[in-house]
Amino acid sequence: MVQPTLVEIATFIRNRFLHNRSALNVTEEVSALGVKLGEGMFGDVYAADWTHPDTGAVVPVAVKLLKNSIANKMNWTYATVYELANHELSCWLEIEPHENVLPIIGFSWVQTEGLPSVPGLVTPRVDRPNIRSVLETEATTFEQRRQIIIQVANGLQHIHSANIVHGDFHPGNIFLHQGRALIADFGLSKVVGASTIVPHQQLRDKDELGVYMNVPELVEFDESDDDTPRPARTQKSDIYMLGKSADYILTFEIADALRYLHDECLNSDPAARPSAEAIALKFHSFN
Numbered sequence: 016m017v018q019p020t021l022v023e024i025a026t027f028i029r030n031r032f033l034h035n036r037s038a039l040n041v042t043e044e045v046s047a048l049g050v051k052l053g054e055g056m057f058g059d060v061y062a063a064d065w066t067h068p069d070t071g072a073v074v075p076v077a078v079k080l081l082k083n084s085i086a087n088k089m090n091w092t093y094a095t096v097y098e099l100a101n102h103e104l105s106c107w108l109e110i111e112p113h114e115n116v117l118p119i120i121g122f123s124w125v126q127t128e129g130l131p132s133v134p135g136l137v138t139p140r141v142d143r144p145n146i147r148s149v150l151e152t153e154a155t156t157f158e159q160r161r162q163i164i165i166q167v168a169n170g171l172q173h174i175h176s177a178n179i180v181h182g183d184f185h186p187g188n189i190f191l192h193q194g195r196a197l198i199a200d201f202g203l204s205k206v207v208g209a210s211t212i213v214p215h216q217q218l219r220d221k222d223e224l225g226v227y228m229n230v231p232e233l234v235e236f237d238e239s240d241d242d243t244p245r246p247a248r249t250q251k252s253d254i255y256m257l258g259k260s261a262d263y264i265l266t267f268e269i270a271d272a273l274r275y276l277h278d279e280c281l282n283s284d285p286a287a288r289p290s291a292e293a294i295a296l297k298f299h300s301f302n
């Protein structure tokens with residue numbers, strides 16, 4: 016059975032959705048959950064298979080469930096959990112198929128131990144869902160990194176042209192599949208001008224990979240003043256995070272060396288500068 020491409024899956028799902036909204040419930044088409052694939056700030060992600068209802072092709076998928084710990088901490092009810100999944104799904108579906116945007120297949124009800132079923136978001140499983148492990152384990156050339164940046168910029172442009180703010184753009188949400196970069200995770204997305212359902216306190220200053228993502232206009236406000244409106248994510252905050260992500264991708268191994276140079280060798284205090292021997296030793300330790 017020929018596997019459909021990601022753009023073919025996206026096109027199939029979107030057409031089906033335009034005809035029948037309830038077609039997004041793909042529970043009947045998804046197998047039981049297998050191994051855990053990974054997790055982010057909000058979701059635990061498991062392997063499963065989705066059977067394409069027209070062609071019968073069995074497509075490996077990932078199913079994302081909201082973490083119990085988050086739902087408990089936030090005192091979210093099942094209604095909120097459902098609303099969050101539905102919100103992520105509907106932002107995602109605003110976006111027409113694009114080769115640099117991970118498609119969404121739909122949601123599947125998942126029975127968890129002793130609890131009511133929860134909705135899991137179903138996406139095609141990708142080869143490399145973690146760009147850091149790609150940079151760590153493979154020697155990538157400047158040209159390959161340049162291509163990744165061009166592709167994610169193209170994907171983000173496409174998302175923006177659908178009037179969507181991604182809202183959580185960082186290297187942990189850039190996946191690679193069959194040599195192509197894909198933007199994933201619409202959990203904090205919204206239509207331009209709308210508010211997110213996710214509370215402000217979850218604006219964080221660090222992503223899962225430890226990259227600082229302090230978007231200045233989102234973090235510099237007076238928390239103690241209840242009258243000031245909380246700053247909202249915008250397409251311009253996405254751009255800031257795209258810039259940070261591109262910086263991360265370009266400088267992955269040289270970032271530590273640069274930090275050392277700037278902090279130590281270029282110190283404005285002459286006494287704080289290391290010896291040439293120490294510099295040579297330090298550069299032996301970078302790889």
Ligand SMILES: Nc1ncnc2c1ncn2[C@@H]1O[C@H](COP(=O)(O)OP(=O)(O)O)[C@@H](O)[C@H]1O
Pocket residue numbers: 052053054055056057058059060076077079138139140141144145187188199200201202
């Ligand atoms: N389609 C997928 N294929 C393979 N792994 C995935 C997929 N989607 C998510 N994952 C894994 O789960 C992690 C969290 O997914 P993500 O959608 O970013 O959730 P969160 O909203 O919690 O950040 C990813 O970093 C990745 O390791």
Ligand SMILES: [Mg+2]
Pocket residue numbers: 055056187188200
């Ligand atoms: Mg994520």
